[in-house]
Amino acid sequence: MGDKDEFYIGYVDSVGKNTRKSIKVFVLGALGTLILGAFLFGFFQRPASNSSFDFDTATKVSGVYHEMPYPMLRVALEKDVHKNILLLGFGKFGANPYLKDICKKEGTLEGMQLTIEGNLIYYNGKTLLQIDDSQKISLTNSSKKNPISKEALGKKILEGEIVDPKCYFGVMKPGYGKIHRSCASLCISGGIPPVLVTSDENAISDYFLLTDLKGNPLHKDILPYIGQPSQLQGEVEKLEDWHVLRIDVTEIEKLNKESSIY
Structure with a gap:
């Protein structure tokens, strides 16, 4: 049997010259393919947006509640400057199920001051608040505030x-x-x-x-x-x-x- 016809049995023979060469070529080729694939995968990925989700941080936010027609909390940043935070529920749900308990007690919440503890989401100038527990919503002032300007x-x-x-x-x-x-x-x-x-x-x-x-x-x-x-x-x-x-x-x-x- 010539050198080119090596028959390798791992538990009997030592690795022959041609077998060692074949293994090296395969390993180097596989490594090169892996590196090239990783580079191409990263190159064609869209860059991550500069958004943020405070999943593990709860924040208390106070503001005037209104629906236009979706639940929002109007927060005063400074005099005559406000931000309207869009309210969302946990998971794939809106905020209304979490607001219904306090609505049963107070009736309409439009224009009332609420304090809500939840997880903030913000991106490109917009702010949202995820609510995961109706017990984290409290009425801080029942007097009606002026409605949001349209x-x-x-x-x-x-x-x-x-x-x-x-x-x-x-x-x-x-x-x-x-x-x-x-x-x-x-x-x-x-x-x-x-x-x-x-x-x-x-x-x-x-x-x-x-x-x-x-x-x-x-x-x-x-x-x-x-x-x-x-x-x-x-x-x-x-x-x-x-x-x-x-x-x-x-x-x-x-x-x-x-x-x-x-």
């Missing part, structure tokens, strides 16, 4: 994608891909408000809470359009640091484009 901006035609703000703004980081599109559908059907994400020519994003034409919440009717590049038209209102877009869901036009989010 500014009508007229009818607009906007292009963008509908997302659920909880995952997109920071809970899933980054909340991209087809799996997250399915997750967004579950979140919005569970009561989390739908948000339209738009971008201008300078890649600056803006966010619009979506309602029906009467200003009522939208959930299940909007599900077929989540994560689909679409054109929406309706009346826009500015609620301090948020925009609201009132739409007729049947007039949403899907665009022949690939999703830049999902």
